[in-house]
Amino acid sequence: MVSFLGRLGRFALEQIAAMGRIFSFLVSALFLAFRRPAKFYLIIHHIKTIGVDSLSVVALSGFFTGMVMGFQGYYSLRKFNAESWLGSATALGLLRELGPVLSAFMVTGRTGSAMAAELGTMRATEQIDALDSMAINPVKYLVSPRLIASLVAMPLLTAIFDVIGIFGSYLVGVNLLGVSSGSFFAGMENSVVFHDVYSGFVKSVSFGLIITWICCYKGFYAPPMATGVSQATTESVVLSFVLILVWDYFLTSIML
Amino acid sequence: MIQVANLHKSFRTQEVLKGVNLELATGKITTIVGTSGCGKTVLLRHLNALLRPDKGSVLIDGVDITRLPQKELYQMRGKFGVLFQGAALLDSMTVYDNVAFPLREKTKTPESAIKKKVDERLDQVGLGEMGGKFPAELSGGMKKRAGLARALIMDPEIVLFDEPTTGLDPVLATSIHQLIARTHDTFGFTGVLVSHTIPQVFDISDYVAMLANGVIEEISPPKNFCASQNPVVQQFIQGKTEGPLDVL
Numbered sequence: 418m419v420s421f422l423g424r425l426g427r428f429a430l431e432q433i434a435a436m437g438r439i440f441s442f443l444v445s446a447l448f449l450a451f452r453r454p455a456k457f458y459l460i461i462h463h464i465k466t467i468g469v470d471s472l473s474v475v476a477l478s479g480f481f482t483g484m485v486m487g488f489q490g491y492y493s494l495r496k497f498n499a500e501s502w503l504g505s506a507t508a509l510g511l512l513r514e515l516g517p518v519l520s521a522f523m524v525t526g527r528t529g530s531a532m533a534a535e536l537g538t539m540r541a542t543e544q545i546d547a548l549d550s551m552a553i554n555p556v557k558y559l560v561s562p563r564l565i566a567s568l569v570a571m572p573l574l575t576a577i578f579d580v581i582g583i584f585g586s587y588l589v590g591v592n593l594l595g596v597s598s599g600s601f602f603a604g605m606e607n608s609v610v611f612h613d614v615y616s617g618f619v620k621s622v623s624f625g626l627i628i629t630w631i632c633c634y635k636g637f638y639a640p641p642m643a644t645g646v647s648q649a650t651t652e653s654v655v656l657s658f659v660l661i662l663v664w665d666y667f668l669t670s671i672m673l
Numbered sequence: 674m675i676q677v678a679n680l681h682k683s684f685r686t687q688e689v690l691k692g693v694n695l696e697l698a699t700g701k702i703t704t705i706v707g708t709s710g711c712g713k714t715v716l717l718r719h720l721n722a723l724l725r726p727d728k729g730s731v732l733i734d735g736v737d738i739t740r741l742p743q744k745e746l747y748q749m750r751g752k753f754g755v756l757f758q759g760a761a762l763l764d765s766m767t768v769y770d771n772v773a774f775p776l777r778e779k780t781k782t783p784e785s786a787i788k789k790k791v792d793e794r795l796d797q798v799g800l801g802e803m804g805g806k807f808p809a810e811l812s813g814g815m816k817k818r819a820g821l822a823r824a825l826i827m828d829p830e831i832v833l834f835d836e837p838t839t840g841l842d843p844v845l846a847t848s849i850h851q852l853i854a855r856t857h858d859t860f861g862f863t864g865v866l867v868s869h870t871i872p873q874v875f876d877i878s879d880y881v882a883m884l885a886n887g888v889i890e891e892i893s894p895p896k897n898f899c900a901s902q903n904p905v906v907q908q909f910i911q912g913k914t915e916g917p918l919d920v921l
Contacts, residue, residue: 542759542761542764543757543759543761544762546723546761547761547762547763548763550721550723551774551775552747552748552779553775553778553779558778
């Protein structure tokens with residue numbers, strides 16, 4: 418009984434210590450991001466890998482998500498003779514919810530996993546220790562630029578997802594199902610307000626932070642072996658997905 | 674002068690260092706030998722505070738680096754160059770960029786001066802034509818040479834070598850040993866080697882220290898080390914399985 422309680426206590430302490438480590442990792446990465454010298458060339462490089470390189474997958478998923486919304490929205494709205502609201506329903510759904518969440522999922526799968534694997538491999542091959550031994554702070558060099566880059570790239574990717582998604586919905590709703598083009602855009606114009614765009618923007622920025630934070634942390638502290646890297650990659654993707662959904666719930670409830 | 678005093682380090686329940694005391698002479702090469710897994714690399718990583726001890730101190734020129742805050746520690750690390758076991762070259766960069774990296778990140782040296790210095794170091798380690806290659810395109814020996822060029826680029830006072838010849842054939846191992854000796858003659862750094870390539874490593878060592886059972890069992894010049902009556906040293910040199918050393 419005593420040994421069971423001891424193990425339970427040790428487990429609880431380890432979990433608290435792990436939470437402390439993960440939060441202090443974020444704080445130090447943010448703090449170092451704004452300390453000189455700024456690593457602009459690294460930020461630009463990571464904006465390319467997070468943003469530009471994810472563009473095709475985000476655009477493709479946005480297009481098909483929009484088209485599916487066109488079909489599903491039309492099916493639902495027709496029951497109330499409200500097909501003309503298709504543009505409004507699509508735009509609100511994409512701007513407030515699906516755009517930020519799905520583009521965050523795409524970036525997690527494409528870039529977040531790569532971040533975890535890259536940093537995990539660098540840990541296993543002592544490259545992170547090498548940076549540290551050269552008196553170059555590895556968090557400032559490896560994590561902070563990625564963090565800044567994701568804060569820039571995520572809202573842009575989300576905006577592209579939204580626009581392409583609305584276009585996909587327009588193609589299905591107007592060209593395939595016969596919704597009037599004028600009512601599609603008029604409904605959108607009447608119902609979408611700046612707050613909808615703003616809430617989507619806040620979500621996309623915070624999701625960008627979550628993805629980079631979790632994926633970099635998992636890679637940075639990956640056990641230095643092949644299975645450690647694969648485990649870190651898997652954990653980073655799963656944990657990012659879960660945190661994105663949980664944080665999305667809280668943000669939605671606050672910003673409704 | 675590097676002084677290690679009463680150094681203790683444990684990982685979970687495994688006590689690796691149990692009170693290491695060691696003094697490393699300035700400008701000399703000291704090789705730390707010992708059986709695999711005895712804690713040589715752990716000890717080496719304490720010398721530039723890549724690991725923090727549970728107890729004890731590591732004094733570099735009288736300053737205890739185990740208690741330094743990060744800013745002062747990073748200043749102190751400017752004195753060190755490290756050659757890691759796998760060279761630890763940044764694999765996203767070419768050999769040239771790897772060697773130039775500390776200069777670009779830590780100094781405001783103009784690119785023309787960086788080029789001159791990097792080319793010089795690459796020539797010294799015999800990689801003059803390899804600057805444009807990526808680490809993945811190099812052999813094990815070449816990686817170690819490139820790692821050594823990077824370790825020496827900031828003209829360090831102390832260079833740590835973590836098993837520099839592990840995984841290399843005997844000919845290549847000898848050439849790396851000769852390279853270390855040659856660069857030591859040129860730059861006059863204090864060298865600390867971790868190795869179990871005996872007796873070859875004795876040729877380039879001024880002192881040999883034996884780490885066993887978590888403590889330094891013996892430290893002496895190579896000739897005296899080989900003649901030591903310490904049963905732990907003799908068992909290690911002769912490669913016997915019977916004796917006071919823990920053999921897995």
